[in-house]
Amino acid sequence: METIRGKRLSLLIKEEDIKKRVKELGREVERDFATSKELIVVGLLKGAFIFMADLVREIKLPLKIDFLWVSSYGQSMESSGNIKIVKDIDVDIEGREVLLVDDILDTGLTLKEIYEFLRIRNPSKLKTCVLLDKKERRKVDFNADYVGFEVPNLFLVGYGLDWGELGRNLPGVYAVED
């Protein structure tokens, strides 16, 4: 039984199921970006680092990677919708085809703001991919183009997602039990 700080974790998505779904997402991205000469894959740190590492290895197209480090002000389990860019991407995306990758879409506040932050730089194509979508929590009108799994309204850890910075290294996705 996995625990973090004495709280029990219950397995929601097994490592093998993530692996299978990431492969499928890779095929979907390949199909939609088939004519791309050089795809730019942008991950949001920190949460996206594991998903992005697995996803890019399933996209058999010429691509470059970059990361945008964003943090939301405040330490609660809830996104505050007050986003700070800790580190911008280094690559110029004007006229380029871009795939924005994150671990989870929850209220939508983070991805909606970052999508707009990149869109105004005029990429020729900008799509979004998330492993997890907690649809019922959405506060703004935003959906990703590629979604791994729709998940219930539970606080999740593992596969890049943290609870107070712990748990990112768990190979599956777990719900923190009450």
Ligand SMILES: O=P(O)(O)OC[C@H]1O[C@H](OP(=O)(O)OP(=O)(O)O)[C@H](O)[C@@H]1O
């Ligand atoms: O849809 P939202 O409600 O905005 O929530 C989603 C965001 O929250 C998490 O990031 P977090 O701020 O926990 O930082 P992290 O990436 O370092 O884990 C996650 O990685 C998403 O970026």
Ligand SMILES: Nc1nc2[nH]cnc2c(=O)[nH]1
């Ligand atoms: N770790 C973690 N971060 C989140 N950010 C938004 N939703 C979640 C969640 O369920 N778990």
